[in-house]
Structures are given as structure tokens and as C-alpha cells.
Amino acid sequence: MPSLIRSILFRLLLIPYFFIANLVCFLLSLPKILRFNKLKASQDDDDNGERDEGSYVVGKEELRQTGLQRELMPRHVAVIMDGNRRWAERAGLMTSQGHKAGAKRLKQFAELCFGLGIHTVSAFAFSTENWGRNKIEVKCIMSLIQYQLKSKLKDLHREEIRVSVIGNLAKIPESLHRTIQEMEEATKIYKNRHLILAIDYSGRFDMLHACKSIVKKAENGLVREEDVDEALIERELLTNCTEFPNPDLLIRTSGEERISNFFLWQLAYTELFFTPVLWPDFDKDNLLEALVSYQRRERRFGCRV
Numbered sequence: 001m002p003s004l005i006r007s008i009l010f011r012l013l014l015i016p017y018f019f020i021a022n023l024v025c026f027l028l029s030l031p032k033i034l035r036f037n038k039l040k041a042s043q044d045d046d047d048n049g050e051r052d053e054g055s056y057v058v059g060k061e062e063l064r065q066t067g068l069q070r071e072l073m074p075r076h077v078a079v080i081m082d083g084n085r086r087w088a089e090r091a092g093l094m095t096s097q098g099h100k101a102g103a104k105r106l107k108q109f110a111e112l113c114f115g116l117g118i119h120t121v122s123a124f125a126f127s128t129e130n131w132g133r134n135k136i137e138v139k140c141i142m143s144l145i146q147y148q149l150k151s152k153l154k155d156l157h158r159e160e161i162r163v164s165v166i167g168n169l170a171k172i173p174e175s176l177h178r179t180i181q182e183m184e185e186a187t188k189i190y191k192n193r194h195l196i197l198a199i200d201y202s203g204r205f206d207m208l209h210a211c212k213s214i215v216k217k218a219e220n221g222l223v224r225e226e227d228v229d230e231a232l233i234e235r236e237l238l239t240n241c242t243e244f245p246n247p248d249l250l251i252r253t254s255g256e257e258r259i260s261n262f263f264l265w266q267l268a269y270t271e272l273f274f275t276p277v278l279w280p281d282f283d284k285d286n287l288l289e290a291l292v293s294y295q296r297r298e299r300r301f302g303c304r305v
């Protein structure tokens with residue numbers, strides 16, 4: 001049957017084609033793979049040497065000059081850390097270096113906040129939508145998160161910071177999962193400073209998850225309709241790990257003025273602060289500016305006065 005032979009021949013011809021296509025793909029991604037390895041190597045030279053102590057604390061005099069009042073500090077500050085990629089592009093650096101600079105900035109940001117008496121800092125580190133990014137970048141972000149968590153354990157103990165990671169953790173690498181569990185376990189004794197990292201988090205996922213859990217409890221006769229109130233829902237949300245689940249202030253950098261599926265329920269009465277500054281550039285002065293803006297606002301929680 002000539003048509004069968006033709007079809008077989010045709011398939012055979014495809015084999016070298018696939019082989020060549022794969023080879024070309026591999027060669028094209030080679031620079032990225034090499035860059036990724038370079039990043040891993042550069043992670044080993046830690047930032048201790050570059051650390052400028054003054055930028056990690058707000059002095060008494062400095063605080064007085066801003067007019068900030070300690071008793072009016074937010075208890076929970078959330079941040080959407082945007083602009084790492086753009087920052088790297090502008091500086092002529094690799095995307096991975098932008099994320100690395102962003103991670104360093106988060107450490108400084110959290111230390112500053114805790115020093116000012118803020119109890120909870122939550123950071124949108126990796127959104128569910130980020131899975132759509134290039135695989136190597138995702139891998140790089142995951143490895144950066146793992147590296148940061150592991151290498152900062154000593155600091156967390158010294159500063160008595162509790163760490164929680166929230167999100168749909170089903171898709172993250174197994175080894176990162178283990179690191180997260182170890183960190184959470186090791187730091188859960190600390191009560192006054194809480195760092196929450198949202199990884200593969202989405203506000204809608206959080207609410208769906210809470211609904212499912214409540215329905216399940218109802219099916220088992222543990223919850224009746226009249227028991228369902230805001231407090232019950234709040235207890236089922238992933239932010240139930242902190243005493244202050246609803247942020248007082250949300251900061252989003254890099255000029256985006258959206259919530260982008262970060263906390264949805266929790267942001268109902270949150271003050272929003274948007275700034276064009278790219279996240280790796282968001283320094284102490286920028287934070288103080290956000291806090292001053294927060295303290296100037298009159299918070300009404302939906303009530304007219």
C-alpha cells in the first residue's frame with residue numbers, strides 16, 4: 001500500500017526534524033541556563049560586607065523629624081514588591097539580579113518595620129499568575145526564596161522573627177516545601193514579629209479554600225448556617241496564622257495601582273499607598289514617606305463620622 005509507505009516515510013523524515021528543533025531550543029536557552037548558574041554562584045557571596053547598618057534602623061532623631069508617632073504605627077503592613085525586572089533592565093543587569101536585589105530589599109524593609117514596632121509584615125513574593133513566566137525565571141525565583149529562607153535562619157532567631165508562608169503550596173518544589181516547614185516550626189515560638197511570605201498566593205484561591213472548608217464542616221454537622229459570620233470566615237483564611245490578619249497599610253511599588261489578586265477579603269479597610277519607585281530602590285525614606293501618609297489619613301473603617 002503506497003499510502004502507508006508514504007506515511008511511514010513521512011514520519012521517519014520527522015525524526016531528524018524533531019531532533020534538530022530540540023537542539024535549536026536547547027542552544028537558544030543556553031545563555032539563560034548559564035546566567036542562572038552564575039546567579040547561584042553569586043548567591044554564595046553574601047551581603048554581610050555591603051550591609052550599611054544605618055539603613056536598617058530608624059534612629060530616634062530621625063523618627064522625630066518625620067513626625068511619626070509610634071503609637072499610631074500600623075500593626076500589619078503588606079507589600080506588593082513590583083519592579084524587580086524593570087529595575088534590572090534599567091541597570092543593564094539580568095532579571096535574576098533584579099530578584100536578588102528585591103530579596104535584599106525585603107529583608108531591609110522587614111527589619112525597618114519591626115524596628116518601628118510593626119507586628120506583621122506580609123509580602124507578595126510570588127503570585128499564582130507568575131507561573132506563566134518563563135520556566136527558568138520561575139526556577140530562579142524558587143531557588144532564591146529557598147536560599148534566602150535557609151541562609152537567614154540565624155538572623156530570624158537573633159531578631160526573634162516568626163516566619164509563615166501562605167499560598168497554594170501544591171506546586172512548589174518538594175525541597176522548598178521542606179525548608180518552609182522547618183522554618184515555620186523553628187520560628188513559631190516568636191510572638192512579636194511576624195513575617196508572612198505569600199508564595200503562589202491568590203486572594204480568590206484563599207476565599208475558595210475557606211468556602212470549601214466551611215462547607216465540609218457544615219456537611220459534618222460542625223457548622224450551622226447561623227454560625228457563618230465574618231469571624232468564622234476569617235478563621236478559615238490563610239491569614240489565620242497572624243493575630244492581625246487585616247493589613248492596615250498596603251504598599252505597592254513600581255507604579256502599578258491594582259490589587260492583582262493579593263489579599264481580597266483582608267484589604268477591605270486597608271489604606272493603599274502606591275509609588276512609582278521600583279521595589280529594589282524602595283529605601284528607608286520611601287518607607288517613612290508611606291508611613292507618614294498612612295498616619296495622616298483618618299481611618300474610618302467604613303463609618304461616616
Ligand SMILES: *[C@@H]1O[C@H](CO)[C@@H](O)[C@H](O)[C@H]1NC(C)=O
Binds near residue numbers: 209235236237238241
Ligand atoms: C487556618 O486556615 C487554614 C486554611 O483554610 C486551615 O487549614 C487551618 O485549619 C486554619 N487554622 C485554624 C487554627 O483554624
